Amino acid sequence: MTPEPFDPAADTAGPQRPTHDAAPAEDTWHGLPRAAGGVFAASGAVSLAGPGLGAAVALGLLALRDAPLAAALGGGAGVVALAVVAGAWLGVRRWRATAWMLGRDGLHMRRGIWWRCACCRSCWRCSPTTVSP
Known part of the structure; x- marks a missing residue:
């Protein structure tokens, strides 16, 4: 019997690395x-x-x-x-008790046990080129 050639693409025995190119789902709250x-x-x-x-x-x-x-x-x-x-x-x-969500209209933050405080920043303030005060 001859051994089969090694195919690195078919190797599933090693640990799988997670991909980090996926953005968080929109319109869901994240801790x-x-x-x-x-x-x-x-x-x-x-x-x-x-x-x-x-x-x-x-x-x-x-x-x-x-x-x-x-x-x-x-x-x-x-x-x-x-x-x-x-x-x-x-x-x-x-x-x-703090959560965030990046929706279509901006970044939303919820604070408090019963979500007594919620704030939203518009999308143009969430861009990485601007500095928030």
């Missing part, structure tokens, strides 16, 4: 990329870190009258950590 979840979480954590630090200082000053310094510092660190975790959680929830 934000996974990498954006980290950005939303970090921005939420930073946005609540300031108020958490202010609350920690206020509670620490009140606790210094009745508790030792170590307890006041530990409580303050706990308040800041709780604020940072809560901010990150809120940021991830905002990321999950």
Whole structure:
């Protein structure tokens, strides 16, 4: 028996690479990329870190009258950590509740659990040559 000649076009054993030339389907809502979840979480954590630090200082000053310094510092660190975790959680929830759609009349964004906020930018503002403010 003679082996059959190798045909690279018929080789299906190797991994298939996805093609990236297909554009997303129009008029369908898409979630934000996974990498954006980290950005939303970090921005939420930073946005609540300031108020958490202010609350920690206020509670620490009140606790210094009745508790030792170590307890006041530990409580303050706990308040800041709780604020940072809560901010990150809120940021991830905002990321999950944001969607986009590129329709015939422009780029649509939906934000919020019940889609309370929706905005549309016309197509000429979505071109890659213009810079949006």
